[in-house]
Amino acid sequence: MxxxxxxxxxxxxxxxxxxxxxxxxxxxxxxxxxxxxxxxxxxxxxxxxxxxxxxxxxxxxxxxxxxxxxxxxxxxxxxxxxxxxxxxxxxxxxxxxxxxxxxxxxxxxxxxxxxxxxxxxxxxxxxxxxxxxxxxxxxxxxxxxxxxxxxxxxxxxxxxxxxxxxxxxxxxxxxxxxxxxxxxxxxxxxxxxxxxxxxxxxxxxxxxxxxxxxxxxxxxxxxxxxxxxxxxxxxxxxxxxxxxxxxxxxxxxxxxxxxxxxxxxxxxxxxxxxxYDDDRIIGIQQAVDRLRKKSRSFYLASSTFQGRLRIDLVILYSFCRVADDLIDSTDTSSEPREWLQKLKTYLDLSYSDAVQGKDGRAVDAKDANQDPGILYAEQQFPQNAKLTLILLPTHRMAKEPFYELLKGFEMDLTFGSKTPSGPIKTEADLDLYGARVAGTVALLCIQLVLFHYPGTSESRAKLLMAAGHDMGIALQYTNIARDLGVDARDGRCYVPAGWLKKEKLTSESFIAGLKGGTPEAFFLKKVETVRQRLLERAFTFYQNSIGAIEQLPYPARAPMRVAVESYMQIARELQRPGYKVKGGRATVPVLKRLWVAWSALIGPRR
Structure with a gap:
């Protein structure tokens, strides 16, 4: 032998x-x-x-x-x-x-x-x-x-x-x-x-x-x-x-x-x-392409979700991107508000009584012959946007976060050459903006999770919604801290006037300094002070809500940790001296992104 x-x-x-x-x-x-x-x-x-x-x-x-x-x-x-x-x-x-x-x-x-x-x-x-x-x-x-x-x-x-x-x-x-x-x-x-x-x-x-x-x-x-x-x-x-x-x-x-x-x-x-439903395949392809191009962090995180939940989350992201692009990428001053009104009309029709079930949510499957929202999307929206609207699973999400999201986009429309600070006058204004453009999306994500993995008590669901809302604000603060230069080139300043005043700056001087040539060292130091304050605020919201992830249904916990930690790693990179910048934005190296995702899958950050 x-x-x-x-x-x-x-x-x-x-x-x-x-x-x-x-x-x-x-x-x-x-x-x-x-x-x-x-x-x-x-x-x-x-x-x-x-x-x-x-x-x-x-x-x-x-x-x-x-x-x-x-x-x-x-x-x-x-x-x-x-x-x-x-x-x-x-x-x-x-x-x-x-x-x-x-x-x-x-x-x-x-x-x-x-x-x-x-x-x-x-x-x-x-x-x-x-x-x-x-x-x-x-x-x-x-x-x-x-x-x-x-x-x-x-x-x-x-x-x-x-x-x-x-x-x-x-x-x-x-x-x-x-x-x-x-x-x-x-x-x-x-x-x-x-x-x-x-x-x-x-x-x-x-x-x-x-x-x-x-x-x-x-x-x-x-x-x-x-x-x-x-x-x-x-x-x-x-x-x-x-x-x-x-x-x-x-x-x-x-x-x-x-x-x-x-x-x-x-x-x-x-x-x-x-x-096969060709429109559904193409719509998902378009949604994945948007996610891959626009957000490497969330694209990586999406791969850890499973089945129909993953598809729904990708389509939800695609809707948010489509809506943002329609309102932002326009040639005339009136066009953004026209698109905003069309999006509101689409939501009104999608959540109308004609497509509501007894529980107040829309019927379980969209039917082009029954859903007026689908008919409206086909008639009023461009080809590269309509499939995302048609596939958006509104029947699995409440309508209020969508309307709040549109209010956030409406806040963006108040920025202009005469009002570079737009609606952001105070810290409370910035919190409200973050809640509308990001807290709402986090709420919708959690609603999708709870739909696909039912059984959570009503009290726990409310806790999860509140924590998700705050986490969305944390991610938006991170986004603003990362994009100070990019937003300045677009003539926007999301930093509250009180914060700028402490640095002896105004929104006009802040934008001008970031847009013009090579800024002076003293100015860059002030920018970094503002950036770090934004990050501190981001981590405050993050710390207050991160624990709730462990209360999510088990299959969604690790993927949600990946989604959050992948994005918050950008904030951690911004806190380090000499962070890498690409296209005017701080980036996380590929290997570090993978390590952060893998670590988040193992367990909560200690």
Whole structure:
């Protein structure tokens, strides 16, 4: 009895598993665990009969002095464990690289006459021809027998997965498909080379071609590891394709359980792509694109939320950005107020009695034939804005925060060349502004969380709303502190007059100093004093509300910590001398953003 094969696991397969587990643990969800268990079960169940046949027919063997001894259907337990650990490692790498992706973005509505049918058939034909050739290899019983057995076992599974998820496989970025296949495959090629040289497992010479990829690596082994990793990733892609369909199309799947059954997953995959809601897909794509371009912090944080909640939060952000852009990016003085009025009308119609349920909220699903808000959005708003308004889940949120948000935008419209301080005269004015433009958004986010994860008592919900409102103000103070120079170029000063007076400045002199050339050192010192006061105020609101995050429904706690801490890290960077500035704004380096997010997932900041 030996332990060479066990050492292969101890040295080469278990360390990556441990490392990937440590890295991914804070990100892991119940759905991820379900996915891992699902894939491992299928991998083991589908591989054991095939591997047992190879051993019993003498295609390959394991010398008695390299294995511990116990077997399952003649397969050494070390080999059975290999099926588990390979699937586990490749799955974790895939999950880690796929975490930032919002999968509904990569769904495609299939239309008559487009190229997707041909792509599907070409893939199916290539797989069918490969299976035919493999069957011939096995029938001939020559040196290509082992190669034929590998292909005739793996390719039918690949054919099935291709037929179910070919669009998704092509659409997904290579970082979530090619890399999770290529890296584990290359690594296992190296491990296999070392194991074959040591004689840990042996392929019989009469059943192999004798071709090698490099010295010590049989071509059959190279193909085996490539195909098995393809099987794992294709299976994961099919799983994510199914959950994306379930989460994206409530018209077809009204309710989605946290852990969808295999039957429900197959039902989703069998939904014809021609039945997809193209407007919904495009609207989500536009929303994600806005989030990615406009807020790297919230884009990173959004990846930690799950399912339909993540989609709703992204669309909510998109609405806020669309509304802000419509009001801000205009050519005439009257146009902003026209857009503001149109947004109010849209909300009036969306929350009208015609679409209200008995509980005072809008009906559970928007219907273009019933919802006057949708009809108004289609008629009155530009193409790049209307889908966000149509998809906005107003039925899951109260109307008051939206109207307050519009009042915040209205406050912005009072800025002008004659009134650079706009409506911000006192600290209370700035608090009110922060409450309207950011506290309202935080309230809406919490309402979405409580909708998707029901069961919170009314008293706790009120506490969460109040804390979320204050946290939104903290984030707005951070935003103002970061953007002093950017706002000055737009002719705006959000700093209360009393604060400026202490520094012997006015809003006019403050703006002029930041806009003109290279400011004097004494002026920059005053700017930094103002900035630090804004940050102190931000952290006051932050400290008063951060504890409430731990009262949120469990699935939303860690993601909400990431959202808050990712943005408040900007404030911490601004407190450090020599902070980095990009485009006139302080930035957080990528690696630090990732570390902050990972740390927030582990637990509350101490």
């Amino acid at each position: 030996g332990h060479d094969y066990a050492l292969v696991h101890a040295k080469y397969t278990m360390p990556p598993a441990l490392l990937l587990s440590i890295i991914y643990a804070p990100l892991c969800t119940k759905l991820d665990l379900y996915k891992i268990g699902f894939l491992v079960t299928i991998a083991v169940a589908s591989t054991i009969p095939w591997d047992s046949y190879l051993i019993r027919t003498g295609i390959w063997s394991y010398p008695p002095d390299v294995i511990l001894g116990p077997t399952l259907f003649d397969i050494p337990l070390e080999e059975v464990f290999f099926f588990v650990i390979q699937t586990f490692n490749t799955t974790l790498l895939y999950l880690l690289l796929s975490k930032p992706i919002l999968h509904p973005v990569y769904l495609v509505k299939e239309k008559k006459g487009d190229s997707w049918t041909y792509i599907k058939v070409i893939g199916q034909l290539a797989a069918a021809l490969t299976i035919k050739k493999a069957a011939q290899y096995v029938k001939d019983g020559t040196e290509k027998t082992y190669l034929g057995l590998i292909l005739i076992w793996a390719v039918p599974f690949l054919l099935l997965l291709w037929s179910l998820a070919y669009q998704f496989l092509i659409q997904l970025p290579p970082t979530s498909t090619v890399i999770p296949i290529a890296l584990p495959t290359l690594y296992l090629w190296i491990v296999d080379t070392l194991a074959m040289k040591r004689g840990t497992w042996v392929i019989e010479s009469g059943t192999k071609t004798g071709w090698v990829l490099w010295p010590g690596l049989e071509i059959e082994e190279a193909i085996f590891f490539l195909l098995t990793n393809c099987l794992i990733v294709f299976g994961l892609v099919a799983f994510d394709n199914a959950t994306a369909i379930l989460n994206t199309f409530p018209a077809h799947f009204r309710r989605v359980p946290d852990l969808p059954s295999p039957v429900l997953l197959v039902r989703a995959l069998l939904l014809p792509a021609s039945a």
